[in-house]
Every structure is written in structure tokens, then in C-alpha cells.
Amino acid sequence: MLLNKTIKAVLLCGITMTLCACATTGNSGPSAKTLPTSENGVNEQNIALVAEAGLTPRQRMSKSIQQLELGNADVASVELNEYLLSTPDSSRARQLLKQINTPANDFYPPEFFVVELAFGQSISTLAQHYLGNALEFYALAKYNGIENPSRINTGSKIKIPLTANARSVREKDAQLAQKKQQGTEPQQAAVATDIVASKEEPQTTSVEDDSSEVLAENVPESPATIKAKLADANRAGDFAQSVSLLGILTSQNTEFDASTRLLASEALVGRADMIKANQASTAAQLYTQAADFMQQNGDDISAFDYFSLAYATDASNSEAQQKMMELQQQIVSKYHREASIAFRQQRIEEAIKKWDIVLHVDPSNTDVSAYRSQAVELQQRLKALNP
Known part of the structure; x- marks a missing residue:
């Protein structure tokens, strides 16, 4: 012994x-070489970089x-x-x-406005929101003199170049903030609103049309009743109905708990599986929303899987790709x-x-x-x- x-x-x-x-x-594994590196990770020795x-x-x-x-x-x-x-x-x-x-001053106009980085935001989420493309995170970082885009602290002041898209988004954000103060706008955006942003051509019997029709009916039912119906629709495999019910819940400014987010994710994934053959872009958005719900629940593995599925379904979905890669790094670390x-x-x-x-x-x-x-x-x- x-x-x-x-x-x-x-x-x-x-x-x-x-x-x-x-x-x-500083090696990443048994076969890693111990070459001296600079602060940003590039080899300090004067050698040619190769792919x-x-x-x-x-x-x-x-x-x-x-x-x-x-x-x-x-x-x-x-x-x-x-x-x-x-x-x-x-x-x-x-x-x-x-x-x-391209120099930053040539890539964007010199005019800008300043925003404060909120908790949970990154340079890529700002690029997606104001510039319409999460992959412009590097140009936006250069514009702000940020050497390492992955290291930005909450509360940092970020200059947003006043492009046509940024100007439009800024005006819409101001209008939305005003409506919220007046109590005329729900605080939580409906799932259907996100889906309508798809660049894909509208098709008959789409998720967008289903959700809009149900929202317009303004059914006077309690959140608990709608949640029960959502669970029943999921069990029956009627995911078009599930997504419609989910739209009603979000339009009622309902605070989702963990079990509701799980039901929502099941509904979105089920519906995406049904339509991805003909509506890849919309399906990818549904997968991405499902991933967001799972990430809020603390299930990073499922969130990663759904972000990956979204990107595999629609390779142009830069939001899903960016979130997938960010989550991958967090999980690995x-x-x-x-x-x-x-x-x-x-x-x-x-x-x-x-x-x-x-x-x-x-x-x-x-x-x-x-x-x-x-x-x-x-x-x-x-x-x-x-x-």
C-alpha cells in the first residue's frame, strides 16, 4: 500500500x-515554444510572420x-x-x-458622439448597434486609439463616428428613451421585433407574420396563463404557436425567470429547425435569440451550441459569430x-x-x-x- x-x-x-x-x-501546452513575446503577443524576434x-x-x-x-x-x-x-x-x-x-480617420468621418460602455457591452456590440456590423470592432477600436479591443472596462468613454447608420440609430435610441420616460413603450422588446430585422425576403406563413397577428389581437391573458400555453405548444411541437405566445409575453413587458427562458429557448430552436431550409437568415436569428436566453440562464455550453448553430445556418450572421467566439474564449479559459x-x-x-x-x-x-x-x-x- x-x-x-x-x-x-x-x-x-x-x-x-x-x-x-x-x-x-506562458506556454499553452507541452509542444509550445518559449519564444520571447511582446505585450500584445507578437514575437519580438525579427522574423517574417507566416500563416x-x-x-x-x-x-x-x-x-x-x-x-x-x-x-x-x-x-x-x-x-x-x-x-x-x-x-x-x-x-x-x-x-x-x-x-x-486604412487609417482610422480615413475609414470613418471625423465627426463623432460619445457613449459610455455599459456592463455587458464590448467594442463589438457597440459596432453592431451603431455601425451595423460587429466585425467593424477593430476599426472602431483604432478610431478610439484602443490597442487591445478585448480589454475595455465598463464605464469607458467610446467615440462613435457619425456615419449615416450611427446617426439614424442615435435618433431612434433618443426617441425610444423618450417614449419609455412617457410610459408609452414596453421596456423589453418583443421577440417578433428582432425577427423583423432579417435581411431575408419575406415569405408566406413566416414567423414575423404569425407574431405580428397575435400581438395585434392583444389577448387579455395573464403571463402565467400564456406561459402554460407556451409549455403546451412546445410539448405538442407547434413551435409557430410557441413563438407567437412568446411574442405576447415579451410585449407585456414580462420579467422572464429561468424556467420561462428555457421554454423560450425551446420554442425558438424548434421553430428555427422547422424553417431553416427555406429561411436560413430568420432561423439563424431565432437560434441566436435562444442562445441569448440560455446565456442569461448561466448555461454557457448550450448558448455556445446555439450560437454555433446560428452561424452554421447563416455564415453572414456576424452577431452570432462574434458571440460564439467570445463565449468560446470564456469557456476555454x-x-x-x-x-x-x-x-x-x-x-x-x-x-x-x-x-x-x-x-x-x-x-x-x-x-x-x-x-x-x-x-x-x-x-x-x-x-x-x-x-
Whole structure:
């Protein structure tokens, strides 16, 4: 027994030292190189940057955006140019390169107004709201002299260039704020309002028409009654009716609890599954709204899955893509950290499960895959010692 405990301690110590060494040197895994890096993560040695080999076009685009979020424009530029070799017609890649290569004062007009970054907002959400494109986050960051777009604190003053779109949004926001003060506008926007923003051509029997008709009826039923009907419609698979009922709930300025958000997510996903073959853009918006509800419930894994499904359904849905990538980074960071702690505390099974979550949202993460393999190997050895 004493020998078994000694071997177990040695095995744990060996792999734990590997994990600790990676954390202290800044390596991301067993195969990472310990090259000196600058503050923004770019290699300080005077060598030519080259695109990472073996990436799919989608992975390369994701890496490019991630690097821009960190302020690493040189790395992103190399990856975007490589991406264009395989996808030469990509307007997104060319637009991102234009943001990198164009001075901020030439990209946007000099006139601007200032907003304060609220809790939960980011430079990309501001770009989406005021400029109509979340992927303009890098140009907006340059406009504000922000070197690392991923590091902006709540309360920061952000200059919004006065483009035609920003001017229109600002006027609408002012009108909405005035109506709210007068008590004539619901505080919570209806689900149907978000869906109407789809760029897709309207089709018959669409979600938009269904929701609008029900909202117009102004059925005098209590939120509890409508919620019960929503649950029944979900169970019956009548998701068109479910989304209509959801529209009524939101139009009544109803405060959603966790169970209602879960029902709402089920309704939106069910309806999206039904229409995505013919109405991809609208379906992607429904998936995105479902993801938002799940994220509010604290279920980040389901939220990530729905954001991913939205982006897979409609690759032009930049909002879903941006939220998917932001959530991916949060999940990877959180669960890798927790897995490493669990491993060092000899909770091997828990560490493996947490690394499984990381690999679920980031299957190509070779470093985490290596850590998990080491943990599984250790688990098997320990079982052999204690049959």
C-alpha cells in the first residue's frame, strides 16, 4: 500500500510540474515554444510572420478575428491574406483587411458622439448597434486609439463616428428613451421585433407574420396563463404557436425567470429547425435569440451550441459569430483553469470532464487534448495499482 501511494504521488507530481511549468513560462501546452513575446503577443524576434499551417478556412477566419481582438493586426493580416487564397470572394476578409490597412480617420468621418460602455457591452456590440456590423470592432477600436479591443472596462468613454447608420440609430435610441420616460413603450422588446430585422425576403406563413397577428389581437391573458400555453405548444411541437405566445409575453413587458427562458429557448430552436431550409437568415436569428436566453440562464455550453448553430445556418450572421467566439474564449479559459486545479488536487476524473468541455467548444485545441490524454493515462495507471 505504501509503495502504491508513493508511485501515485510521483505520477501526479510529474504531470503537475508539467502543467505548472507551462503556466509560469506562458506556454499553452507541452509542444509550445518559449519564444520571447511582446505585450500584445507578437514575437519580438525579427522574423517574417507566416500563416499557421493546417487550418481550415473557417478556423483561419476565427483565428484572424481573435488576433484582431487582441490587437495583433500583423498576425491577423497574414492569416486573412492566406484565407483569401482559398476563399477569394470573401467580402468579410477583405473588409477586415481594409480596417487593418486604412487609417482610422480615413475609414470613418471625423465627426463623432460619445457613449459610455455599459456592463455587458464590448467594442463589438457597440459596432453592431451603431455601425451595423460587429466585425467593424477593430476599426472602431483604432478610431478610439484602443490597442487591445478585448480589454475595455465598463464605464469607458467610446467615440462613435457619425456615419449615416450611427446617426439614424442615435435618433431612434433618443426617441425610444423618450417614449419609455412617457410610459408609452414596453421596456423589453418583443421577440417578433428582432425577427423583423432579417435581411431575408419575406415569405408566406413566416414567423414575423404569425407574431405580428397575435400581438395585434392583444389577448387579455395573464403571463402565467400564456406561459402554460407556451409549455403546451412546445410539448405538442407547434413551435409557430410557441413563438407567437412568446411574442405576447415579451410585449407585456414580462420579467422572464429561468424556467420561462428555457421554454423560450425551446420554442425558438424548434421553430428555427422547422424553417431553416427555406429561411436560413430568420432561423439563424431565432437560434441566436435562444442562445441569448440560455446565456442569461448561466448555461454557457448550450448558448455556445446555439450560437454555433446560428452561424452554421447563416455564415453572414456576424452577431452570432462574434458571440460564439467570445463565449468560446470564456469557456476555454474557465474550464481549462478549473481542470488544471482539479488535476493538481488529484481529482483526476473531474479534470478530465472539464477538459472534455473545453474540447467540445474547441475541438482543435491540441494543448488541452494533450493534457487530457495525460490525465487519462494517469487514471488508468492508478486503477491498475488499485484494482
